[in-house]
Amino acid sequence: MHTVEDAVGRIVSGIEPLSIERVALLDALGRVLASPIVSPLTLPAWDNSAMDGYALRASDVAGASDGAPVTLAVLETVAAGAFPTRDVEAGSCTRIMTGAPLPKGVDTVIRLEDTDGGLERVAIRNDRDARRNVRFRGEDITTGTLVLDRGQPIGPAQIGVLASMGASAVDVHRQPRVAFFGSGDEVVDLDRFAEVLEGKKIVTSNSYTLHALVRATGGIPINLGVARDDPDDLRERVERAEGCDLLVTTAGISAGEFDYLRPVLAEAGLTMDVWKVRMRPGAPLGFGRLRGMPWVGLPGNPVSTMVTFDLFVRPVMRRMLGHTRLFRRPVTVTLEEPVKIGAKLTHFLRAVVTVREDHTLSARLTGPQGSGILTSMSLANALLVIPEERPVVAAGETVHAFLISDDAQLAEHFSL
Numbered sequence: 001m002h003t004v005e006d007a008v009g010r011i012v013s014g015i016e017p018l019s020i021e022r023v024a025l026l027d028a029l030g031r032v033l034a035s036p037i038v039s040p041l042t043l044p045a046w047d048n049s050a051m052d053g054y055a056l057r058a059s060d061v062a063g064a065s066d067g068a069p070v071t072l073a074v075l076e077t078v079a080a081g082a083f084p085t086r087d088v089e090a091g092s093c094t095r096i097m098t099g100a101p102l103p104k105g106v107d108t109v110i111r112l113e114d115t116d117g118g119l120e121r122v123a124i125r126n127d128r129d130a131r132r133n134v135r136f137r138g139e140d141i142t143t144g145t146l147v148l149d150r151g152q153p154i155g156p157a158q159i160g161v162l163a164s165m166g167a168s169a170v171d172v173h174r175q176p177r178v179a180f181f182g183s184g185d186e187v188v189d190l191d192r193f194a195e196v197l198e199g200k201k202i203v204t205s206n207s208y209t210l211h212a213l214v215r216a217t218g219g220i221p222i223n224l225g226v227a228r229d230d231p232d233d234l235r236e237r238v239e240r241a242e243g244c245d246l247l248v249t250t251a252g253i254s255a256g257e258f259d260y261l262r263p264v265l266a267e268a269g270l271t272m273d274v275w276k277v278r279m280r281p282g283a284p285l286g287f288g289r290l291r292g293m294p295w296v297g298l299p300g301n302p303v304s305t306m307v308t309f310d311l312f313v314r315p316v317m318r319r320m321l322g323h324t325r326l327f328r329r330p331v332t333v334t335l336e337e338p339v340k341i342g343a344k345l346t347h348f349l350r351a352v353v354t355v356r357e358d359h360t361l362s363a364r365l366t367g368p369q370g371s372g373i374l375t376s377m378s379l380a381n382a383l384l385v386i387p388e389e390r391p392v393v394a395a396g397e398t399v400h401a402f403l404i405s406d407d408a409q410l411a412e413h414f415s416l
Contacts, residue, residue: 001276001283003310004346008327012273012315013289015294018174018245021302025162026153030218032322033174037148039165043141047102051133053107054115054122056093058130069116069123076101077119093122102134109133141165151324151382153399173322178214179241181224182206182300183234183252183261189226205374206305213309217317219246227252228346240291245320247293248313252298254284262286270295278388280345282308288372290367301371307348307383310404330400331362332387343388350380353401353408361408363401381405 002010020034043068049055056072064070075086075097084103088094093110095102100107111133141147147161154162154172162170166253188201189192195201204226214221224240226235241247252261263283265288266272281304286297293401294316298308315326333353341347350366366379393399403409 001278002274004211004277004279007274007277007285008315009310011312012319012326013296015319017317018176018320020171021174022169022170022171025167026170028162029156031154031160033148033152033154033158033170034173034254034303034322035171036058036150037162037165037167037170039141039145039147040144041141041165042138042143043164044135044137044139045097047137049098049100049102049109049133050135051111051129052097052371053109053111053129053133054093054124055102055109056088056124057090057106058108058127060090060093061108061110061124061127061130062304064124064127066125067238069125071123074118074120074122075103095119095122107131110149110253120190127130151322153323173320176219176245176317176320177222177243177366178219178248179224179244180207180210180214180244180248180250181237182219182250183229185229187226191316197338201415204303205302206300209302209306209374210250210309212246213306213313214215214248214317214401217314218321219317224277229260231260231264234260234388235268238264238268238306241290241293242344244293245351246310246313246316247290247295248298249295249307250298251317253284253299255265265290265295265297278345280341280343280347282311282348282389283345285312287312299371302374302378303350303371304375308372310402328402328404330402332362332398333357333361333382333384333396333401335384335393336362336364338395339386339399341388341391346388347386348402349386350376351382351384351401352380353382355409355411361401369379381408397407 061070072093074095075092076085078100079097080099083101083252084094088103088105108131110124117121182204186202187204189204196203211221211223222239222244226364227237252259268289268290270288272288276283277285282299284299285308288295296313298305318326349369351363353361353363354361363384366376382403383399
């Protein structure tokens, strides 16, 4: 039986980013850049104003105040999109708008609020902006500069930078096509919900959860349905995964009489590399390669499926997408209640993490931790990590946690 760390290492090892494709800029949001972006231009292209106001020489307004304003001649008004036609000399200035190019001879833009707003002559009432509010040519980017490197996740800021570089399309790593299916004669889809209400079947919640998890991680979900507890049906599902980048299955890999999935996969050519992990929930976990395609076999209990997806499948998908940071960073939290574990395994407990007034993090459990209680996962924004060597952790002690939702870092009210 593998430790969690060993299993993660084995599963991620050998996974490479997928091939490169070119996509339109707005379709690149959330993807990972596959080619470096070198600037073809300098930005800003010219010295420009950071304020609506008056462009002038700082030496002309030294000491200006409400009681002793300095009056200057206004040569012209330059709006954003226009260019100055006159150089500024001592005793004069240019009325200018934010973003407009600066005329020669100036080193300062006095904000409009510190003037009387004159059009032909202007009274400067404060010199606080001396040698300020000027954006210099090339202070952001210069021609030939590496702006964004390969491996850079593309968010809204990167989209803006790429647009400023004229990149209407960019190279990104292809999204993984993730095939998945569950198994079990007791499991049905929503079109047979009447049987669920009659108490004869249960809904394949894992199919919907996995679809959402794959999409949320940046992949393309390929739902192969729910296989019956029948080797032939399982073989048919496995064959339909041909051509996908990753196969994920739930249930059917334990040692039960009707758990046929492992022998079916072995028959299809699976090379098993990981089998069982020292953790709860999620101990019956498998990993291997099926004719080159990675396969991750997750346990069938809904919570176990979600926890093991986060720990083992998510890093694989992120690596395929080209990310270099594959794993959630553990944070330290203080327990609000005592925690006791039974089996000598690393436990991942569903919890709610909150930020206290002193900006430290505290955690409480979502309630009963049974691996079939999916509502406990819907309430959680974190997974507490309880090591097997700490079977009892008292209230007030600290443990590590993985934040699985932004909710843990959000507040109801704005504060600084």
